[in-house]
Amino acid sequence: MKKYILAVFAGLLLASCDTDNIAALYETNAQNISFENEEPATVVTKASEITLPVTLMRSNTKGTYTAHYTLETADEGIFTDKSEGVAVFADGEWKTTITVDAANMQGGTLYSFTLTLSDEDIETTDTILGKSNNILTTVSVMCDYDWEELGTGYYNSELFEEGWDQPVYRAVGTNIYKLPDCLYKGYDIQFELSEDGNSLVNFEPQQMGYKHGTYGMVYFYAEEMEREGNTIKFPMYGLVMYNGQLATLWSGFTESITLPE
Structure with missing residues (x-):
C-alpha cells in the first residue's frame, strides 16, 4: 500500500514538473478587450475644463487591433470624445488610452458618461479568459466648490x-x-x-x-x-x-x- 501511495505521489511530482507544455493546454486568439476600471471613477477638479483619460486592455498582444465603443451621457454640451469611438492597440501593446474632454462645467455639479464596448468586440471575447472583462465603464467629473x-x-x-x-x-x-x-x-x-x-x-x-x-x-x-x-x-x-x-x-x-x- 505504501509503495502504491509513493508511486502516485511520484507521478504527481512528474506531472507538476512538466511545465514545457503548459501553454499548449489552452490557447486563444481572442483579444478579450476590457475597460481597466469596472467601478465608477470620479474626478474632482478646480477647472471648468479637463481632459479625462480612459484605459482599455487586451490579453492578446500579437498584432495591431482596433476596438470600438460608444459614449452615452445625459449631460448635453459637456463631453467630447476626442478618440471618436476608436481605441487602437499597437503590436505588442496590451493597454491603450482614449481621451474624453469635459467643458462648460458649473461648480458643484456632477457630470457623468458611460463607455460601452461594441457588440463586435464583446462577441469575440473568449468565453474562458474573458469572463471578468469590463464591457462598460462610467466616469464622473465635477468642478469643485470653494x-x-x-x-x-x-x-x-x-x-x-x-x-x-x-x-x-x-x-x-x-x-x-x-x-x-x-x-x-x-x-x-x-x-x-x-x-x-x-x-x-x-x-x-x-x-x-x-x-x-x-x-x-x-x-x-x-x-x-x-x-x-x-x-x-x-x-x-x-x-x-x-x-x-x-x-x-x-x-x-x-x-x-x-x-x-
Whole structure:
C-alpha cells in the first residue's frame, strides 16, 4: 500500500514538473478587450475644463487591433470624445488610452458618461479568459466648490465601532458639507442639507475607502437623516458594484457627525 501511495505521489511530482507544455493546454486568439476600471471613477477638479483619460486592455498582444465603443451621457454640451469611438492597440501593446474632454462645467455639479464596448468586440471575447472583462465603464467629473473650514467636529461610526475628531468644511454660498479624509485618507464624505439644516437634500452614493474582499470598493449612501442639536445621524447603506450596478451589501447601521459650534 505504501509503495502504491509513493508511486502516485511520484507521478504527481512528474506531472507538476512538466511545465514545457503548459501553454499548449489552452490557447486563444481572442483579444478579450476590457475597460481597466469596472467601478465608477470620479474626478474632482478646480477647472471648468479637463481632459479625462480612459484605459482599455487586451490579453492578446500579437498584432495591431482596433476596438470600438460608444459614449452615452445625459449631460448635453459637456463631453467630447476626442478618440471618436476608436481605441487602437499597437503590436505588442496590451493597454491603450482614449481621451474624453469635459467643458462648460458649473461648480458643484456632477457630470457623468458611460463607455460601452461594441457588440463586435464583446462577441469575440473568449468565453474562458474573458469572463471578468469590463464591457462598460462610467466616469464622473465635477468642478469643485470653494470650501470654507467650519472647524473640527466629531464623527461616530457604528459600522467600525469607533469615533474621532473630524474637520468639517462647507461650500461657500451653499449648505453642502464635506468631511475630508473621513473614514479613509483620500475619500471624502459629502452631503447637502436643507436651508434650515434640519433635513437631508442629497447624499449621493460615494466611495468611502473600504474595499470588501469579494466585492471591492464600498459606497456609503443615505436617504434620510435625524438631527439632535449639532449632531446629524444618517441611517446608512453600504453599497457595492454587482453586475455593473450598485447593490446593497450592508444596511441598518448609523453614521453620525457632530458639527462644530
